[in-house]
Amino acid sequence: MTQARSIPLSEDELEQLEELLVSDEVPADCMNLEMLDGYLAAIVASPLPIPVEDWLPAVWTADEGEVGFGSGSTLQKAIELVLRYYNDQLAAIADEEGDEEGEAEGWQPFCYAQGGDDDPAIGEEWTNGFEQGFEMWPAEWPDKVSDTAIAEELLELILGPEEEVAVPADAEAQLAELEQKGFAVQHLFQNWRALGLPVPEPVAVNAATAAAKSGPGRNEPCPCGSGKKYKACHGKLA
Numbered sequence: 510m511t512q513a514r515s516i517p518l519s520e521d522e523l524e525q526l527e528e529l530l531v532s533d534e535v536p537a538d539c540m541n542l543e544m545l546d547g548y549l550a551a552i553v554a555s556p557l558p559i560p561v562e563d564w565l566p567a568v569w570t571a572d573e574g575e576v577g578f579g580s581g582s583t584l585q586k587a588i589e590l591v592l593r594y595y596n597d598q599l600a601a602i603a604d605e606e607g608d609e610e611g612e613a614e615g616w617q618p619f620c621y622a623q624g625g626d627d628d629p630a631i632g633e634e635w636t637n638g639f640e641q642g643f644e645m646w647p648a649e650w651p652d653k654v655s656d657t658a659i660a661e662e663l664l665e666l667i668l669g670p671e672e673e674v675a676v677p678a679d680a681e682a683q684l685a686e687l688e689q690k691g692f693a694v695q696h697l698f699q700n701w702r703a704l705g706l707p708v709p710e711p712v713a714v715n716a717a718t719a720a721a722k723s724g725p726g727r728n729e730p731c732p733c734g735s736g737k738k739y740k741a742c743h744g745k746l747a
Contacts, residue, residue: 517597518590526590534583536570544638545591546619549598551642553709554697556650556660561712564645565591589714596711602698603708617691623680631680632687639690640668654704663697666690 518526527542529535540548545568552564568591601616618635621628643664651657667690677683702708 516593517600518593522590522593525586526594529583529587529590535587536572538570538572540568540638541621541634543620543634544641545594546598547635547638547640548642549595549638550602550618550694551639552595552645553599553602554694554701555642555646555709556654556701556704556706557647558707558709559645559647561592561595564642567641567645592712592714596714599709599711602695605699616695618687618694620684620687623683630677631683632690635687636668636690639694643668654701654706656704659700660697663693663700666693667697 523542530539530541530545548564548568552559565588569587604616618632620632620635623629623631647653654660677686
C-alpha cells in the first residue's frame with residue numbers, strides 16, 4: 510500500500526496552528542498545542558489503528574453534539590494543519606535514526622513554559638492530552654497483543670500511577686519528567702513493532718482538506734470528523 514504523504518509543518522505553520530487552536534474561530538474547549546501534542550502521541554502509540562474520523566472530533570471539542578467553526582475556510586485550514594501535525598508526530602515517534610551525527614536524541618513532547626504560579630505544571634496539559642488519546646484506544650487492545658507487561662509499565666510512566674503523587678515543584682525536574690515520558694512513548698511505539706503489530710499509516714491530508722474546501726455531498730459525512738452529515742454540520746456555513 511502506498512503511504513499518504515504530506516509536507517512537514519514549517520515553523521510559521523506550526524505557529525499558525527498554535528494560534529488557531531486558541532482563537533475565537535474554533536470551539537472554546539478546543540485543545541491547545543501542548544494538549545494536542547500529547548493527544549496525538551497517544552493516537553500514534555496505539556497498538557491498533559484508530560480511524561481519523563474517530564479521533565479528530567475530540568481535538569475541537571468534548572461536546573459530541575457540537576463542532577462549530579467560524580467559517581468554512583477555517584475548517585479547511587484547521588483540518589489540514591492538524592492532520593499534517595499528526596503525520597509529523599508519526600514520523601518523529603517512529604524515527605530510530607537519531608540526529609545527523611547519529612545520536613539517538615529521541616522525539617520530545619511539546620510543552621509550554623510555566624509563566625506563573627496559577628499556570629499548569631510543565632507537561633501537565635501534555636499528559637492530559639495523552640490520557641484523552643489513550644481513552645481512544647480500542648477497548649479490546651489487551652486481548653490483541655501477545656504481551657502487555659512492557660506496555661503497562663510504559664503507560665504507568667507516561668500517565669503516572671493510579672494513586673496521586675506530588676508534582677515536582679522545580680521546573681527543571683518537571684521538564685526532565687516530561688522528557689522521560691517522550692522516551693516512553695517511543696519505546697511503546699517500538700514495543701508494538703517488536704510484537705509484530707503493523708506500523709500506522711500517515712493520514713491522507715489532501716482528501717480531507719479538498720472535501721472541506723469544495724464541500725462534500727449534502728448527505729455525506731462532514732470532513733470535520735463530527736460524524737454528522739455535511740448538511741447538518743459545516744454545510745450550514747457553506
